[in-house]
Amino acid sequence: LAKTTQPISMDSYEGQEVNITCSHNNIATNDYITWYQQFPSQGPRFIIQGYKTKVTNEVASLFIPADRKSSTLSLPRVSLSDTAVYYCLVGGSMMRNRDDKIIFGKGTRLHILP
């Protein structure tokens, strides 16, 4: 099982770049790494997904080293509205049997200060 470990919480200031790292030492060959954002009283929202190296979209970047045992979500120039819980998820994109798992990390509570 590719369990994940993230910092429980982080604080940062508006305008800063925030990097949240997730460890997943037992990641399997067919596992993708996906990050979600969750605001209070809402369902998680997809941010970014990657398999290796670097992925960038309009809201974030995802850095994955060659050994894929960790990944770093990078949020550029955060604002107060980025205060949320961020989950790292490791799982296969083509699961076909019940041995494949979807395991959310415990999440990182990111608090952006003015």
Added chain:
Amino acid sequence: DTAVSQTPKYLVTQMGNDKSIKCEQNLGHDTMYWYKQDSKKFLKIMFSYNNKELIINETVPNRFSPKSPDKAHLNLHINSLELGDSAVYFCASSQQFREQYFGPGTRLTVT
């Protein structure tokens, strides 16, 4: 248009009752999920259906039974509700286990 919808949004009921939560997605996805988020905010998958076939069935009490009448719907029926079932239940959908789109959640309170 709401992509993934759940009903009801809030559900308050007594121990021992049977209740259902409905989920519908209009994204054309072939995979749907049910998650439970407890008071400590841990998000745990319960079930996953791919093309109406049960793919993931985590260790949950057999009082919980998912039902998928078609690819756009995945309902969750809970028998003999217990206090420990109180949580927020999220439905989600995806195409081929890629990024998931979550519903707004159903807050279940068992008294």
